[in-house]
Structures are given as C-alpha cells and as structure tokens.
Amino acid sequence: MPPLTGSKPASDGRVIAPPARRLCEVVENRATGGYRIFSALDGSGPEPRAGQFYMLTAADGWGQRTGRPYLPRAFSVAEATPADGGVRLDFLVEAVGPGTERLAALDPGDGLWVTGPLGRPFSAPRGVVPEATGAILVGGGIGLAPLAILHRQLAERGVPLRTLLGFRDREHSGGVDELFGCCEVRLASEDGHVGHRGYVTDLLAVLLEGADAQTAVVYACGPPAMLETVRALCSERGVAAELAMETPMACGFGACFGCAVPLADGGYMRLCSDGPVVNAADIETALVAGSGH
C-alpha cells in the first residue's frame, strides 16, 4: 500500500485524497438538538477544505441485518481539527434512513471507513467575485454542517461574515451551539421555536436589499427547496452564490455517474467531482430529482 499522504491541492483548491478507503476510530458521538455530531480520528488523511466531503461506512453493522445500507454515505465535513495522531473530523447527522441510523449510533472506539476528502471545496469570496468584500452564509437544517468549517476558515482570514440558519422545528434542529458557538448567527424556524418564524430565505431576502449585498458572496447549503430559493433570489439580485448540493451518490469519486445535476447550458455535471460546491449560475435548478433523499 502506498503511503497515505495527500498531494498538493489542485487548482480549484481541492485537497487530494489517499486512493483507498481507510479505517478511522470514532472518538465521540454526542446529541445536539435533534441531530448528532460524531467525530472520527483520521490518522493518515490530509486536512480537508471547507465544502469537501467524505464517503463513510461503519466498519460493523453495515447492511448485516437487512442488506442495507450497502453503499457508503456522502457527508460534508463540519469541522476538521489537527489532533494527536491525525485530524479529527466532525460530521453532523440526522437519522432518516438505514445509513444515517447506523452512523448516528456509532460509539467511541467503533471503526469508520472513510474515503476523502473529495470534491470541489468552497471558493474564497474573491475567487468568486474579484471585488467581494464579505460573505453571507445560509444554512438549512442538517445542511449547516459545511458552513461551520467555512465560517471558521473565512473568519480566520478576517472576511466580514453574516450567518443565517434555519430549521423546520425543534426536532429537526441542532448544531448551532456546538458548531457556531463562537459567533453571531441569525436564526429562523418554521414552527417559530427560535428566531424568525418562517424560512431562512426570508432573512436572506431582507439582507440582499442592503447596499452592501452587491459585493457579498452567498454560500448556502440545505434542502433542495431552500437552495433553489437562494439560487433564484441571488440570480434576481445579481449576487454571486456558491451552493453545496446533495444527490444520491454511490462512489464519491466520479466512477458511478449516479450524481447527475442538470447544467444551465445543457447536459449534466457529476456532483461528486464537479461539485458538491457549485456556482449557482452554472446549474439549471437546485431542485434535482432524487436529491434530499
């Protein structure tokens, strides 16, 4: 087996992954609202960029009862921290199916197969718009995960930030204190249990009315309907946006061609290798059939 070290980043900033899945140890799994944050110690992989993702498989109990899950599951990394013996990777999970149920039930000491980091990361604001002066982060539900690491990386570089997070209801929320504890965020919830009663995109629409919005870059991740609203709002106002998307995905590295997303000028991209972070202007719609499952 070759040494499992990352190569130098590619031109779009993506960090190159070792060419095999590797066994990591789960070091923590804690509840946060209706979600869980589980953490693994990656002893041999490189530190990822915000927006990159990993393909995850529990070493035990993966498909042994019902034959599912069979495929690994794609997870954006919520935080990556250098630690003794490697990089600690944090993932945010909501148990909604056989794969997420198994991952949500991981215990410290359990094995976790990981392949990654994979895919195109978020760009720096000035990589999207040369004259950008700030960033607006918009997260919906479990989709706030990649915005947490993005928030930290942008804040470390002194980029002015505003962060908007929305949730369906109390049961479908979490991660704010743990992943955004350091900073000011504006919240929305459809049931009104916290923040603005309504959609997080209502908050975005108001922000985009401001004079400084024209020089901001919007970074969004969340359910397809939210992303589509973000895409449409930004398109109307001429504001640049990058969206971290999700579709059913078997492999994560361009082999299966399963994760097709329609392009604005025809044809499809492979979300795993051309995304998961896409420029909102490049896609036809964020409402891709099958996404959000």
Add this chain to the structure above:
Amino acid sequence: MELGVDIAGLRLDHPVINGSGTFDAIAARRAFGDALLAEFPFSMFVSKTITPEARAGNPPPRIFETPAGMINSIGLPNKGLEGFLAQDLPQLAELPVPLCVSVMARSHGEFARLVEAVTVRDEVAALELNVSCPNVESGLIVGEQAPETLSLLETVRPVTTKPLIVKLTPNVADPAAIARAAEEGGADAVSLVNTLKATAMAPGTLEPWLGAGRGGLSGPAIRPVALEQVRSVAAAVSIAVIGMGGIESGGDALDFLAAGATAVAVGTANFRDPRAGARVRSELEAALSAAGFASLDGLGGRIAASTST
C-alpha cells in the same frame, strides 16, 4: 505468487480487471492524484462505453440502493468517438496497464466504424463490444439474439486484429447460446454478466424512482446468478471468459475462476472502495493458498462440467 493470465494473447499481471462503467480512471486521478497510478487496482483498464456521438446520459435520479446492491440507469454518458479520441484517450494512455475500450453503436455498420477508429490507436490493447443495445435495423437487442450477435461479429471481426471481447447480457434464457455465437463469429473472449434488468418504486409515492423508469441491478445481490451464468458459458465455449457480478473479495474471485473464468472484473465494489480491485487481488492470492493451490493452473472449470441442471 505468479498470477499472470492470458486473454486472447494479451498478458495481464493478474486476473483482476474492472467492469466497464464502474471506474473512471480520469476522474479518479483528479480525486486521488498520481498515487492512484502507483498501485493501480486493475491489471487491465476497461473504459466506459463510448458511442459514435456524444451522449448526456439519463435524467436523475440514476441510482437506487437495494439490499446488497444497487440499481443504475446511467444512460451511457460519454463524449462520443471524437471527444474520446481527442480528450480521454491520451489520459488513459498514461495508465500503467493495458487499455480495453468498450464500444456500442446502434447498427452493425456504426459498430464497425467505431471499432475501426479505435483499433488503429496504439494506446488501445483490446476492445469490448457492449451488445446490450437495440439494432435500429432489426429492432432487436443484439446481445439477446444469437443470430444478431453472430452477424455483428461477422461485421466487426474483419476490422480488427486486436483482442475482441463481447460483453454478454444476463437477461436471456440461455447465455451459453449467445456466447457460442460470439465464439463462432470470431470473438476472442466473452465477459459476463452485465446488469440484470431491475426497477424500483420511490419511497412513499409508488412511482418509478429512476428518471429513466428502469435500470440494471448489480452488486453482491446478483453474485449467485452471475456465477451460474459464468459456469454455463465457460462450459460451452473454448475462448476466454471474464467473470463478474458482485465480486467483493478474493474468495468471490476464486469462485468465478473455479467456475471457469480466466479473469474476473470488479464493478460495483469499486464504488465502496476505490482500491477494491487491489484488495481482491491480494485476497485472491491468500484464498488460492488456503485452497491448496500454488498458482491459477488447474483451477479453471472445476465445476463447469461437473454439475448437471
């Protein structure tokens, strides 16, 4: 342990290759860098199927997870012959193993034109014919009909001297009859199985899940079916047989070799681990030793002729 095998005169370092359409070496190199080449998982690389014209592929959703497998309906997205030759072939030529190019067309004449354009390239060591497609002239799926398969081979065999592999579909009553037609037409090898026709309902709605309505099942779910088809085909022909269908481990590979396959392909397992092929190869060596074999010699066809139906 010496694991080299011959496929129609082509010497491979070991018997583990990839199934067409289950590993994109160019995209994988983008994700994993040149470390991918340092220990390439396969002894031959089989390209995704190329067609005369570019294809965008099927609308999403394209995949559905099943117990121990998955259904796909990808729709053969590819850059077409011209795009493949200009953009992909130079990159595939950098791989450290022989290259087999998979081709598909909608008529025998178009097939011949594709084979002719690909075979003249020095970078190409072998060709695979994907015959799971309708012939627009007859309306029949070529690989489901022995006469269609024979007539296709009669058209394309004179066009190339390179190893010609026919990829067989499992969606027939008697795959051995199709394999015999391929052999009679001059094929150097057959590979099987392609995916089994399958469909899935969307959770909750009872509407078809896949954008194209239906697709093909792969993964361990189909392994016993594939193993029997490989056995029956290997017993019926004397050309090389490349066996595949849900192979995940060296033990699985050994089963296919014992059933008469000369080589095996790893497909859906690549999606779970990009290095699955290398792992299957190293496990195969251990599995052979454990079964009392010092090499692959004497292994093939052990169950091919010994089983009655």
